[in-house]
Amino acid sequence: MPAHRLADDPLQDARIPPTIVAGVLDIAEQRGTNTEPWLAGTGLTRGQIDLPGTRLSFRQATTILRRALRALPAGPVGMRVGTRDVLLSWGLVGFAVRSSSSGAEAMAVGVRLHQAAGSLVNYEIEYSTDEFEIRLLERSPDAELLPFLSEEACASIVALLRAAFGSQLRPKRMEFAYPAPTYADVYRRYFQCPIQFGAQHVRMWFDTELLDRPIPTANPAQFAIAVEAARQLADAEGHGPxxxxxxxxxxxxxxxxxxxxxxxxxxxxxxxxxxxxxxxxxxxxxxxxxxxxxxxxxxxxxxxxxxxxxxxxxxxxxxxxxxxxxxxxxxxxxxxxxxxxxxxx
Known part of the structure; x- marks a missing residue:
């Protein structure tokens, strides 16, 4: 089967829901940290981040995240954001995936509409006879943010698939395009599969049989409603620069x-x-x-x-x-x- 790829958004177009940024700010505030300085010069306030209609540009989101990660103690912040409840991480897209009839339908919806959930990376899927590969694609190369973005994206994908198929689901293997962090054991405990660090790409593999597996929470009516609502979010024009x-x-x-x-x-x-x-x-x-x-x-x-x-x-x-x-x-x-x-x- 051919690869499916979503095009990048312009980096200064404000069209990204602030889901991931809000997750990091919540983690910091639980520690008693004042997060307002991280928003300085972005044109945003802390209150705006939580408003339903707020949209960020990629530039705004990465500016805030870079400041946050420099201020917070080193650790698996991306893992913490990505392993939150799937309705917090994925919203309507998560609802659509859990209402899908099969793994193949869920995968197609997730790849096509992930931007409605505030994703800060893009995805490419390659299918073969025995397995399929999900590859993460950076929208703009950034070695400082790559571990966080990779952790959050991979952890949230696995969390969503476990919500759909059960807590025992695990990837076959994974690769990360950076050296092993000091907390690599957190990756291994959560993903429960072989992991290679220092690879060329960020990739995760699953058995092809997952695509044919029915989803217990399938609901065609709810699926249609959720997909349409998520599509409108993903395809909507941004607020401009x-x-x-x-x-x-x-x-x-x-x-x-x-x-x-x-x-x-x-x-x-x-x-x-x-x-x-x-x-x-x-x-x-x-x-x-x-x-x-x-x-x-x-x-x-x-x-x-x-x-x-x-x-x-x-x-x-x-x-x-x-x-x-x-x-x-x-x-x-x-x-x-x-x-x-x-x-x-």
């Missing part, structure tokens, strides 16, 4: 009390002139981004709540409901009341 995503994050946090461009630049630790230049390079204006954020939030409130239109106006930063109505008409071509009525129909 990470500076744009950072601006969106600041505006979302301050909807009730709108901030100016100067205040936003100050929050991002850059000059207003630099912010203006970066937005111009992205083909956007600050006012356009602010209007889009307001419109999106207003639409959600109009469709999914019963609060008065005047309250919706306040929630998105308008002190005068008439100004909000005119603005919403300009943004969408519909009045707020028409939007609400059409949603109810």
């Amino acid at each position: 990470d500076t744009v995503a950072a601006v969106v994050g600041v505006l979302r946090e301050n909807l009730r009390h709108p901030v100016t461009m100067a205040q936003t630049a100050d929050r991002l630790a850059i000059s207003e002139r630099t912010l203006h230049r970066r937005l111009t390079e992205a083909g956007l204006k600050f006012g356009e981004i602010r209007d889009r954020v307001r419109m999106q939030r207003a639409t959600v409130l109009l469709r999914e709540s019963n609060i008065p239109v005047a309250t919706v106006a306040t929630e998105v930063g308008f002190s005068d409901s008439r100004q909000f109505r005119r603005a919403y008409q300009r943004w969408t071509g519909k009045s707020p009341s028409t939007e609400r009525a059409s949603a109810r129909r």
